[in-house]
Amino acid sequence: MNRDTDLVISKIKELANQGQGKAAEQLIIKFASEHGDRATEPIVRALNIVEQANILRSHDFTTASILTDLLSPIDIAKALETEPVNWEAKLLECPERLQENALNTLAHFVLSCNNKQRQMEIIKAILANEGARSFLKFTFIGWTPLELKKSIEINIYDDTGTECAHTESTNIDIDMASALLEHGSIEILFLAISEVAPKMAQSLVKHNNGISEASLSRMVFALTKHAQKMIGVEQSTICDEDMFVPLAP
Numbered sequence: 001m002n003r004d005t006d007l008v009i010s011k012i013k014e015l016a017n018q019g020q021g022k023a024a025e026q027l028i029i030k031f032a033s034e035h036g037d038r039a040t041e042p043i044v045r046a047l048n049i050v051e052q053a054n055i056l057r058s059h060d061f062t063t064a065s066i067l068t069d070l071l072s073p074i075d076i077a078k079a080l081e082t083e084p085v086n087w088e089a090k091l092l093e094c095p096e097r098l099q100e101n102a103l104n105t106l107a108h109f110v111l112s113c114n115n116k117q118r119q120m121e122i123i124k125a126i127l128a129n130e131g132a133r134s135f136l137k138f139t140f141i142g143w144t145p146l147e148l149k150k151s152i153e154i155n156i157y158d159d160t161g162t163e164c165a166h167t168e169s170t171n172i173d174i175d176m177a178s179a180l181l182e183h184g185s186i187e188i189l190f191l192a193i194s195e196v197a198p199k200m201a202q203s204l205v206k207h208n209n210g211i212s213e214a215s216l217s218r219m220v221f222a223l224t225k226h227a228q229k230m231i232g233v234e235q236s237t238i239c240d241e242d243m244f245v246p247l248a249p
Contacts, residue, residue, distance in 0.1 A: 021058030
């Protein structure tokens, strides 16, 4: 890399570490427009996982980050794995709010990708990464596929004014459901995972009924502790050693 490129990387890193993800991304977009994606890839690789995650986090599922295309699926899974370090301390006592936060993050990392094949590769990478998979499982705690079926039935009834016998089947047509459900919803995310790994999708929601608030809170601490370990952050006072539990497989 030449001096100009080093200066660009330095500025991108500075902005990303200051929490200015969108400003950092604008520099990457500008560099890519001038030099092309291939020349931009080393720029992205020069960022550490936290800097990459800070840029990804500046978007939601409605607008994909340029990093969604430039990072490998494995790197995207690693960024997801570290996401709990960014959970605000005031939210740690409210697991339900954190689940909403986790869903928004997953919807962006997975559903904002318009390339179906790449979306499937990202899902596979997430499922292969212990921390990212546990993050995914945390998002689905308390949710069951019965809610998916109910949502589809409600939407079909709203569109046609009549009950649709198709929804009585346990086999849900993914294209039909995707057209009816809200983009970025947990139902759409579940369908996307089901298409790639149906058995894994079912395991995500297995035994989801009757999860206690204490169990949910313990998983929040476990995810946070694991994320801190992955990025080398020293143990925070919010992660009491006695609260640590192993990550779910």
